Amino acid sequence: MKIRRFYGKDMRDVLKQVKDELGGDAVIMSNKKHADGIEIVAAYDKEPDAQIKPSPKPASANGANAQVSTPTLSEIIGDTGPDSLKALLEKQSQAALKQTEPSRPSQPTQKSHVASPQPLIAASGQESLALKEMRQELSSLRNILQFQVSGLIEQENNRKHPLHSYLVKKLLQMGISNSLAEEVVAYAPESANEREAWLFLLKLLANRLQTKPDDILSQAGVVALMGPTGTGKTTTVAKLAAQAAQKYGPEQVAVVTIDNYRIGAFEQIATYGKIIGCNVKKAQNASELSDLLYQFRNKRLVLIDTAGFGQQDARLIKQLDTIKQNSCVTIRKYLVMQANCQYRVMQQTIKEYRQVSLQGCILTKLDECYSLGEAISVAIENKLQVCYLTNGQKVPEDMQPADTKFLITSAAKLYKKFGLLHTDTNHITNAAVAV
Incomplete structure (x- = not known):
């Protein structure tokens, strides 16, 4: 061989x-x-000729296996x-x-001389x-090949519509999602120059963004702030309670926390309550929450501070059920999100909290943002109204009602200030000079 x-x-x-x-x-x-x-x-x-090759015999009536080569x-x-x-x-x-292919089994009365099938297998x-x-x-x-073809198609589109391609690139650098950027740029007038088209796109984004300024403080009732851990829910509750106390009096405001997982959660909000002068209580379960809400039924505004969980944490479902099980009063739910968070993280957060009906959202930590396009894209694509903006830790100063023009203008300013740092491949000194 x-x-x-x-x-x-x-x-x-x-x-x-x-x-x-x-x-x-x-x-x-x-x-x-x-x-x-x-x-x-x-x-x-x-030596194939030296071997004696037996002539093939048809299978006998007893069904003997034929050797497979x-x-x-x-x-x-x-x-x-x-x-x-x-x-x-x-x-x-x-x-x-x-x-x-399996061969026919031989009868037990005769012996099969078929070679071992292991080499064939x-x-x-x-x-x-x-x-x-x-x-x-x-x-x-x-x-x-698909990647190369898509690249060729993109190059051809850039050649045919250079202004549109330039505007899409600017929107992507500002943090706007690719699908939203392509959608709004399609409405840009062909006859406009670069500056006119850019201002047109900013106005179009402002028209698409929904805001509901001062929604919580202007309406009486029960409000629950929900969101992942670290988004600033407790501080935002304190800011809302302080502003409501200044507007309606501290006796008209109450705070209930259902955060039974974070160490020192109740003590933190209780300290804020003492400074503001409003009642602060803690609920261990849905039954205690219902009792407290009935107790505070005459208050103008009751704020519920919830625990922060990751999107994949099983305890999140339990907390959402606690909110939904309450039947004595209607609770308006608002999602608190960090404005400096990743686009996909915000999308997944909204998807998980859609299990309860959301009246709007609050964007926090605007002072820590290098880009606002991601938060604007998520709000537009999910048709989620933005109600308040926070930009610091001071209570109650660092919070303001959401304004569409302010958000779009801030996003454009951040792009103008930091956009080149994220896209330029030159040295940091050259990027600093360009900014």
Whole structure:
């Protein structure tokens, strides 16, 4: 038995080498894919004429198994070789099916002289692995081609509509999502110059953004602030309570916390309550919350401070159920989100808290933002009204009702100030000079 290794840039090349050197009766033992191409191990019997080949006999009535031989190279690629990789895959697949086809069981009264099927199973497994690798390689090539084609299409669009492409790029640098940027730029007038088109897009974003300024303080009732951990819910509750106390009197304001997980949560809000002069209580469950809300039924404004959980935390569902189980009074729910958070994180946060009906959102930590486009995109795409903005830790000064013009103008200013730092590949000194 003669065994040789062959290397080639692809399967067709290496199979041609095998056939040219060993002939069409060579048997493929294994194949591997390397960084530089394909490696095949092939075997060939040097003395095929010396072997006595028994003439094939038809299967007897008792159903004895017929010995299945390993397919040769000629059986895999044919005498002239396949014209395409698809033909090669079809031939190898047919050979694998022939080897794995189960034979009829023999009768227990007679002994079967069929050779052990283990080598055939191993060869079949190797061919199946080769087919799997080929499919993966074809899939990878398809993805690369799709990427290249999309790049060519984008280049063609940039050539045909240079102003639109420039405006989309500016919006993306400002933090606006790709889908929203493409949507608003489609309305930009072709005849406008760069500055006119840019101002048009900012006005269009302002028209799309929904705000509900001073919604919480202007209406009496019960309000719950919800959101992930670290968004500033407790501080925002204190700011709202302080402003409501200044407007209506501290006796008209009450605060209830259901945050039973964070250490010192009640003590923190209780300290704010002593400074403001309003009542602060703690509820352990839905029943206690209902009792406290009934107790404070004559208050103008009752604020509920909730615990902060991650979007995948199971305790979040329990807390949402606690809010929904209350039936004695209608609770208006507002989502508190960090304005400096990632776009996908904010999208997932809204998705999780959509389980309860949200009346709007409060954007916090505007003073820590380098970009506001992400928060604006999330609010527009989810049609979520922005009610308040916070930009610091001072209670109650660092909070203001949401204003559309202020948000869009602030986003444009942040882009003008910091946009180049995120997109320029030059040294930091050059970027600082450009800003």
